[in-house]
Amino acid sequence: MSKKKAQSMTVASVLTLAMITGCSSNNDTSSSPSAASTSTAAATKQPTATLKLAVLETYPGVTLDNKTTHYIEEKTNTKLDITVIPSGDLENKLQVMLASGDKPDIIQLSTDTLEMKLTKSNVLLPLNTYFDKAPNLKKFGDGGLWDIMKHNDNNVYTIPIRGSAIDNIPIYRKDWLDKVGLKVPTTLDEYYAVADAFTNKDPDGNGKKDTYALSAYTAGGNVDLSSMDMVFSAFGTLPGNWILQDGKLVPGAVAPGALDALKFLNKMYKEKMIDPEFITDNAARFKDKVIKGTVGAPVYRYFLMDTSNINNYYTPLKQNNPNAEFVEGGILKGPKQNGIGYRMLTQRGWLKTAITKDSKNIDAAIRVLDFLASDEGNMYENYGEKGKDYTLDNNIVKQLIKDEEIKAAGIGQLKLAFNFMYNHTSQRFQELYKFAHTIGYRNPADGLVIDDNSKATELGQFTSQQFTKMILNEGPIDDLFKDFVTEFYKRGGTDYTKAMNDAYLAKTKK
Known part of the structure; x- marks a missing residue:
């Protein structure tokens, strides 16, 4: 695994697990075999594929040569060559990279305008055409999400980073x-x-x-x-x-x-x-x-x-x-x-992940996103390794390591097919979370x-x-x-x- 950083004069905001919220099934699925294990088993039969990624820099100054990246590589039989780009430069740098002859396999973008531009330029892969090979990714859109993400040609080109749909409700002292x-x-x-x-x-x-x-x-x-x-x-x-x-x-x-x-x-x-x-x-x-x-x-x-x-x-x-x-x-x-x-916040997400249509390793790229969309992959990306990074107490996640150790381990660093979880919050918060989503206005x-x-x-x-x-x-x-x-x-x-x-x-x- 290698890591490069796009040069920028912009200071990016630190996006930590504690600062960005999201939705959750509120179940511990860290040991779930199901589709993730099936996908992993299939991956091991293939030659190791090297994937180039151009993604948002979530932890400025923190290397991606860490245990979470290695865990993803091991589970998907890939090597990840990652270029991280500060938030202020994400889309400009990305367009420069795409205009070059060395396109990344997996990219991230933040605006619908760029998504539309890239789809019209035939740059992005229609992800839905691979859902049969990616059961976790297909399931990721349960509840109508893929309908929200569809373009007029009925194709889905990006995966939104999933988070809470509503953070603000009337509160009274x-x-x-x-x-x-x-x-x-x-x-x-x-x-x-x-x-x-x-x-x-x-x-x-x-x-x-x-x-x-x-x-x-x-x-x-x-x-x-x-x-x-x-x-x-x-x-x-x-x-x-x-x-x-x-x-x-x-x-x-x-x-x-x-x-x-x-x-x-x-x-x-x-x-x-x-x-x-x-x-x-x-x-x-x-x-x-x-x-x-x-x-x-x-x-x-x-x-x-x-x-x-x-x-x-x-x-x-x-x-x-x-x-x-x-x-x-x-x-x-x-x-x-x-x-x-x-x-309510848009279901299209504040950040989106896509695969470039000209990628020579589409199957491997799909494998990575499918694993990260699985219960196992998402739990690891949210909380790390059970027993070392966190434990469970009455089904509530208890963090065993400090915030800086979370960053160093790369937990939450690669938000590619990511569903923010609230398993670490109080029962009261989880009740409020459910209530808030009943009083939201769906635009x-x-x-x-x-x-x-x-x-x-x-x-x-x-x-x-x-x-x-x-x-x-x-x-x-x-x-x-x-x-x-x-x-x-x-x-x-x-x-x-x-x-x-x-x-x-x-x-x-x-």
Whole structure:
């Protein structure tokens, strides 16, 4: 096994097991023989194949010459020649490599735009044509995932890195609710009463008026308003998602209900129920305010209720105030309708793996991905070797090695056909995980791929800027919203909406 690193001026983010979450069967399958063992047995009958990989660098500065890589090589009868690329340079470097005469066998990409470009250029292998040889890979898409990944030609070209579909739900400071004598709200009117009490009835008992129901934070120069989604949902929309109306997709930002949601938030802001620093705080500051008791009723991480302290939310909360306690909430009923739920991450994934069509070792590449998609391979990639790296206590994974040792062993380093697992979390977290997925809003446009998706980012930024302006506005916002809708469509919203609807109709007709 050899490892090379693409040169870059970009400092990549460290993506560790403790920082990225995902879905799980919550079963120990580390010793499962089944398809993985069958695949391994078949592999040993073949000559060792050398595969070239160009993949995301997950552990900067950490060698891939480690026991996990060797374990994969042994199980699949391969030698892996791996080039890792920092996240900021992934797609640019990848396109340079593909343009050369020395194409990798297995690649990773992060955007639908590049995926579409590569499929149209006939660079990627249709993976579904090999599912009969790869039972684990085929099973990986159970539950409709492969339908989401299909292109208009009915082929699947990439494998998404699977993770949690929803991390943020309404959460409420239970100790504050108890103090002000209120219950978890189920309607928008009840939420307003909670927000008012959290702002005006000194729920933390410090004698100061320094608490709020809501806040938000800036990301990429724009305000991320997703922490306020319980309000948008109650009015039947979610900015940044698509709403299906009369068989057509409508952008959530301009859908009916968006104006009423903004009026409600504008009223909350005027009544000082929203932290005024939401326009300047970053994500870290927002998290700190939730943990330290400034904000008590946002849509945010249910990790705050996990005693196993995934992603380090619960322990800081308790260290700051041992009596602090959050409780989950559901979908709020609005004045005219039931809410629609909370935004879910795309099932197409934040990172995708593909095999190049011109690979001379397609069978070996399929073998590697099929093994990693198996119960055995996925358990090893998540937790390592049972008995040495982890053990089980009442079916809960207990880590036996430290975080740095996890990295050195390469556990979680090669996320090729990967399903994040939560076997190491508390029973409470696993219950919350299941609950969260029952109140998520499934975007009807999820899985649609169009030639040019660049307008999505531009329109999203424009929406954030204008929505923030309307929440802060001192006067009526009806005319502001009307002007926003007009400008939204002028800035490319018309063509973008048409492209998405064309793609939706093409996919739903099949």
